[in-house]
Amino acid sequence: PMTEQTQTPETQSSPSTDVGKSDIIRVEGMHKWYGDFHVLKDLNLTVRHGERIVICGPSGSGKSTFIRCINRLEEHQQGKIIVDDVELTDDVRQIDSVRREVGMVFQHFNLFPHLTVLENCCLSPIWVRKTPRKEAEATAMEYLERVKIPDQANKFPGQLSGGQQQRVAIARALCMKPKIMLFDEPTSALDPEMIKEVLDVMIELAGSGMTMLCVTHEMGFAKTVADRVIFMDGGEIVEEAPPHDFFTNPQEPRTQKFLKQIL
Ligand code: ADP
């Protein structure tokens, strides 16, 4: 039989040669309903350590609901979701553990307006991870430097631009030292001139080996960093392919139609 190595040849179009061999997320036959509305239909997805996945699809196709299920902000009703070897069930302890390992960045930043940038970044490390304050602050400053806004540490979110706030939101998530980062349209609420500064931070993060699932319509980002692009429509995963194949040779009519509209 073929070995693992011969199955991942150097010639692969994917930019990542450092993707691990083991799975960090497994979604199997997953369904979700909101009341009578069947919002997610038989989703199957395996993500390996260090993989970068871009999820796209029309508005209302279930992208947000899907990634929110992965950190248990939403519950699924059928099938399995396994994150870092833990199956997501109703067990409260394991919900806490999955939230510690999975960072999330939202379209509307969701920073606490009454806390400074530094306090926003330290809150969860101190209260959830029980990190001593001094250490939490030192870590927060490291991440604020990494997203290039250490000088904003003592300001309140309302005093920052949208792009700066989103970079704080990314730093805040990273302060929990997550194994996986979920992004839900992180640039779609930003003015055009601020999109790049957020994408640059995400590109840098992708280069660091972080496992990332990004819902985004930034197709340039998808081409640059994604190992795979997933297209969702009507609550289903319609197509999944490496970016080059996805953009140059989409197989499904629904994918072709979507790409025509956005490109
Ligand atoms: P996307 O992120 O792809 O735009 P969503 O996951 O937000 O899609 O929504 C998928 C579908 O589920 C939409 O039809 C939306 O109206 C519906 N939906 C989202 N959240 C809820 C909710 N809390 N209750 C009922 N329906 C919802």
Ligand code: MG
């Ligand atoms: Mg959404």
